Amino acid sequence: MKNYGVNELRKMFLDFFEGKGHLVMKSFSLVPHNDNSLLLINAGMAPLKPYFTGQEIPPCNRMATCQKCIRTGDIENIGKTARHGTFFEMLGNFSFGDYFKKEAIAWSWEFLTEVVGLDADRLYPSVYLEDDEAYEIWNKEIGVPKDKIFRFGKEDNFWEHGSGPCGPCSEIYYDRGEKYGCGKPDCTVGCDCDRYIEIWNNVFTQFNGDGKGNYELLENKNIDTGMGLERLAAAVQDVDSIFDVDTIHALRTKVCEFADKEYKKEYKDDVSIRIVTDHIRSATFMISDGIMPSNEGRGYVLRRIIRRASRHGRLLGIEDMFLSKLSETVIESSKDGYPELFEKKDFIFNVLTQEETKFNKTIDQGLTILNDMCDEMKKEGKTELSGEYAFKLHDTYGFPLDLTKEILEEKNLHVDEEGFLSAMNVQKEKARGARKETNYMGADATVYEEIDVEITSKFVGYDNLTHISKITALTTEDSLAEALTDGQIGTIFVEETPFYATMGGQAADVGFISVEGGKFKVEDTIKLSGGKIGHIGIVIEGMFKIGDRAVLTVDEKSRTNTCKNHSATHLLQKALRTVLGSHVEQAGSFVTNDRLRFDFSHFSAMTGEEISRVEKIVNDEIAAGLLVDTQEMSIEEAKKTGAMALFGEKYGATVRVVRMGDFSTELCGGTHVNNTHSISAFKIISEAGIAAGVRRIEALTGNGVFAYYQELEDMLEQAAKIVKTNPASLIEKLEHMMSDSKVMQSEIESLKSKAAKEALGDVMDQIKLVKGVKLLATKVNGIEMNGLRELGDQLKEKIGEGVVVIISVVDEKVNLIAMATEQAVKKGAHAGNLIKGISGLVGGSGGGRPNMAQAGGKNPNGAEAALIEAANILENQL
Numbered sequence: 001m002k003n004y005g006v007n008e009l010r011k012m013f014l015d016f017f018e019g020k021g022h023l024v025m026k027s028f029s030l031v032p033h034n035d036n037s038l039l040l041i042n043a044g045m046a047p048l049k050p051y052f053t054g055q056e057i058p059p060c061n062r063m064a065t066c067q068k069c070i071r072t073g074d075i076e077n078i079g080k081t082a083r084h085g086t087f088f089e090m091l092g093n094f095s096f097g098d099y100f101k102k103e104a105i106a107w108s109w110e111f112l113t114e115v116v117g118l119d120a121d122r123l124y125p126s127v128y129l130e131d132d133e134a135y136e137i138w139n140k141e142i143g144v145p146k147d148k149i150f151r152f153g154k155e156d157n158f159w160e161h162g163s164g165p166c167g168p169c170s171e172i173y174y175d176r177g178e179k180y181g182c183g184k185p186d187c188t189v190g191c192d193c194d195r196y197i198e199i200w201n202n203v204f205t206q207f208n209g210d211g212k213g214n215y216e217l218l219e220n221k222n223i224d225t226g227m228g229l230e231r232l233a234a235a236v237q238d239v240d241s242i243f244d245v246d247t248i249h250a251l252r253t254k255v256c257e258f259a260d261k262e263y264k265k266e267y268k269d270d271v272s273i274r275i276v277t278d279h280i281r282s283a284t285f286m287i288s289d290g291i292m293p294s295n296e297g298r299g300y301v302l303r304r305i306i307r308r309a310s311r312h313g314r315l316l317g318i319e320d321m322f323l324s325k326l327s328e329t330v331i332e333s334s335k336d337g338y339p340e341l342f343e344k345k346d347f348i349f350n351v352l353t354q355e356e357t358k359f360n361k362t363i364d365q366g367l368t369i370l371n372d373m374c375d376e377m378k379k380e381g382k383t384e385l386s387g388e389y390a391f392k393l394h395d396t397y398g399f400p401l402d403l404t405k406e407i408l409e410e411k412n413l414h415v416d417e418e419g420f421l422s423a424m425n426v427q428k429e430k431a432r433g434a435r436k437e438t439n440y441m442g443a444d445a446t447v448y449e450e451i452d453v454e455i456t457s458k459f460v461g462y463d464n465l466t467h468i469s470k471i472t473a474l475t476t477e478d479s480l481a482e483a484l485t486d487g488q489i490g491t492i493f494v495e496e497t498p499f500y501a502t503m504g505g506q507a508a509d510v511g512f513i514s515v516e517g518g519k520f521k522v523e524d525t526i527k528l529s530g531g532k533i534g535h536i537g538i539v540i541e542g543m544f545k546i547g548d549r550a551v552l553t554v555d556e557k558s559r560t561n562t563c564k565n566h567s568a569t570h571l572l573q574k575a576l577r578t579v580l581g582s583h584v585e586q587a588g589s590f591v592t593n594d595r596l597r598f599d600f601s602h603f604s605a606m607t608g609e610e611i612s613r614v615e616k617i618v619n620d621e622i623a624a625g626l627l628v629d630t631q632e633m634s635i636e637e638a639k640k641t642g643a644m645a646l647f648g649e650k651y652g653a654t655v656r657v658v659r660m661g662d663f664s665t666e667l668c669g670g671t672h673v674n675n676t677h678s679i680s681a682f683k684i685i686s687e688a689g690i691a692a693g694v695r696r697i698e699a700l701t702g703n704g705v706f707a708y709y710q711e712l713e714d715m716l717e718q719a720a721k722i723v724k725t726n727p728a729s730l731i732e733k734l735e736h737m738m739s740d741s742k743v744m745q746s747e748i749e750s751l752k753s754k755a756a757k758e759a760l761g762d763v764m765d766q767i768k769l770v771k772g773v774k775l776l777a778t779k780v781n782g783i784e785m786n787g788l789r790e791l792g793d794q795l796k797e798k799i800g801e802g803v804v805v806i807i808s809v810v811d812e813k814v815n816l817i818a819m820a821t822e823q824a825v826k827k828g829a830h831a832g833n834l835i836k837g838i839s840g841l842v843g844g845s846g847g848g849r850p851n852m853a854q855a856g857g858k859n860p861n862g863a864e865a866a867l868i869e870a871a872n873i874l875e876n877q878l
């Protein structure tokens with residue numbers, strides 16, 4: 001047998017099946033397309049599912065692929081068995097209602113024994129217990145002796161996944177020789193050890209199962225096979241494991257080089273070496289398919305794999321960053337089959353390096369803490385880490401449970417996993433029970449009640465936007481925390497903060513809090529009872545611990561704009577009192593960085609003129625450049641200044657008075673501009689009633705006003721473009737168009753009546769005499785009820801005396817009308833009864849007065865019969 005390389009074997013397989021009429025396709029992405037049932041592609045058939053279920057038509061009835069696969073379910077096996085990787089390549093040939101068992105079995109045998117040259121004596125097929133057909137093919141047609149064919153039960157040899165297409169399989173095992181065996185007397189095909197390894201699985205999809213054990217034979221039977229490329233290579237190259245085949249061997253050697261370790265010296269080291277070797281392959285391929293490390297879904301699978309690799313690297317004594325360097329070797333040996341690896345190599349290196357850096361930080365922190373915990377356990381003579389501790393590591397320090405487990409295992413210790421789960425549940429319960437009051441990020445407001453009452457925060461941000469202070473308390477979304485790490489959502493408390501918390505109608509500041517190596521994005525700032533100010537947000541990088549010195553930085557642009565809007569609100573209030581009268585009282589206000597909202601008492605809608613006057617006053621005071629002055633004083637003193645206090649508001653012993661020149665004086669705790677000039681412009685964009693006697697104004701300032709006008713201008717341009725003119729001529733153009741349209745409207749009207757009259761000419765010769773009374777019964781198309789009445793009147797006039805019946809068919813609908821002149825009625829004609837008698841024939845019902853009646857129906861096919869029946873009824877009436 002020739003010693004073929006992995007890249008050669010891949011090609012040999014695909015060429016072989018191409019020769020058997022198969023369409024060879026490139027591997028699909030590891031990320032499933034339109035398939036929510038699967039996190040990652042785990043078999044060659046997975047991306048072809050729509051062809052098997054018949055949802056889509058395959059480009060060819062025979063296909064072959066070499067598919068990248070990830071099996072996280074095998075993660076515990078990695079490094080411990082010879083045949084499992086989390087990443088591997090699966091060779092597969094597929095038949096969609098084309099060839100079946102006979103060919104599939106024969107070709108797999110031909111490929112293994114003739115193309116690759118594996119020793120036929122060492123190959124053992126297995127079939128499903130009841131699949132005599134496959135058994136016979138193996139025995140009679142291929143010539144495998146009966147004692148070498150194994151029959152296995154459903155568990156091993158029946159492929160089924162819920163309901164849908166399913167069927168028996170036939171696996172091919174390769175005997176790698178006694179030296180790989182477990183030595184047990186009953187060791188044979190099917191044993192869990194590494195002597196007989198399954199290399200190929202042929203699935204015969206011949207049934208449709210209902211998921212309850214009932215099977216129906218499929219009309220179009222399919223073939224789905226899968227052979228691990230690495231396992232095939234291990235057999236062909238006659239090496240110990242998939243980690244010894246040519247391509248992976250090169251990578252494994254690199255790992256040993258970095259670790260300065262020799263392979264096959266220490267079992268424990270070897271396991272770590274194999275884990276790193278496998279995981280870096282998985283990670284490299286996953287990133288090349290666009291997966292990014294994250295805390296959920298496939299992103300989490302990737303994160304876990306990278307972190308595990310990094311951790312085992314450390315166990316091997318690798319101190320420097322090494323993942324991206326190893327990834328280079330992966331790319332080098334696989335880029336022929338997967339050019340995307342090479343194309344995206346810089347990106348892959350980047351992602352790996354970033355994740356490795358992040359994890360190193362977490363590990364350093366967590367390890368120190370875990371070591372302390374272990375020391376404590378040793379002192380107390382315990383071998384089990386409490387679930388509570390393990391949970392704390394996981395929850396507070398982002399240290400994964402599986403890592404805790406592994407580290408403990410190395411020290412012959414273990415963790416109380418049940419305790420871990422119950423600690424997690426307790427926390428979840430607590431969170432659920434407390435979820436009555438939540439802030440917008442979903443955090444339980446009640447978690448804040450657990451903070452030490454001694455802890456308070458001082459606002460120091462009227463004039464400063466940055467400040468350094470000490471972290472005094474931290475919470476996650478639902479519990480107190482000693483630290484917050486990467487990616488966690490939580491709340492930070494400090495002694496002194498420049499962040500303004502939502503209060504007095506002014507929205508909170510946003511910005512950043514940083515510590516050495518850490519950054520937290522503040523998305524909201526809240527004022528809590530007990531004088532605490534909480535900064536809610538997310539840790540972008542690093543770790544935040546109680547006691548850390550933090551630099552707090554308010555987003556300047558957002559604060560500046562909020563100040564403009566808040567100061568403008570004071571000017572607005574005064575202007576409203578000036579224009580509308582002193583009954584105007586503030587009923588509420590809300591100021592953010594992009595607009596202001598002011599609610600006030602007033603009993604009618606403001607006129608356009610009033611709005612303009614208010615705007616002008618405010619803009620004049622802006623232009624006047626009034627100094628804004630703030631002072632703290634007692635409430636009595638404040639009242640003497642004539643400050644406008646809010647009705648029903650509680651004030652403390654001292655209050656803050658905000659004055660803008662001599663124009664406005666208000667009690668206010670908010671932040672303001674230093675001079676009204678900075679507001680630059682003010683514009684009311686809406687005025688509306690929100691309750692009886694309460695109006696609401698929304699307005700813009702500064703750049704908001706300019707952006708608003710810009711938008712209006714763009715709209716104007718667009719409108720002008722639509723009617724093919726420029727904004728300056730838009731009004732003139734629209735006036736023209738309106739008068740043109742009026743002319744056209746009247747032309748349409750006259751055309752319509754002309755058309756109706758023309759129709760009249762044709763119906764005059766349809767008049768019949770029924771017992772001396774003229775009857776005009778006719779059918780028209782497309783005339784609605786209004787037009788029908790008009791037409792009826794015209795016909796009536798035209799015939800002088802008599803009865804008119806018109807049926808109009810409009811799409812699937814029928815309109816009927818009957819009219820009788822005075823004379824006809826005198827002679828006994830009754831339009832109402834006539835309609836009653838014929839409307840049933842067109843699928844409707846109706847009636848009316850003797851001289852006039854109408855109805856609607858749903859059956860146009862009955863129109864002719866209805867016209868004939870009209871004559872009969874009239875005859876009986878007379």
Ligand code: ATP
Nearest residue numbers: 071074083084085088198199200201226227228231
């Ligand atoms: P095993 O019992 O050895 O885990 P399996 O029954 O899970 O194998 P299948 O689901 O039938 O395997 O997959 C088809 C083929 O894919 C197998 O015959 C094997 O060659 C290969 N294969 C499966 N899992 C892995 C893995 N984790 N690493 C490498 N190759 C694998």
Ligand code: MG
Nearest residue numbers: 071073074084
């Ligand atoms: Mg398996």
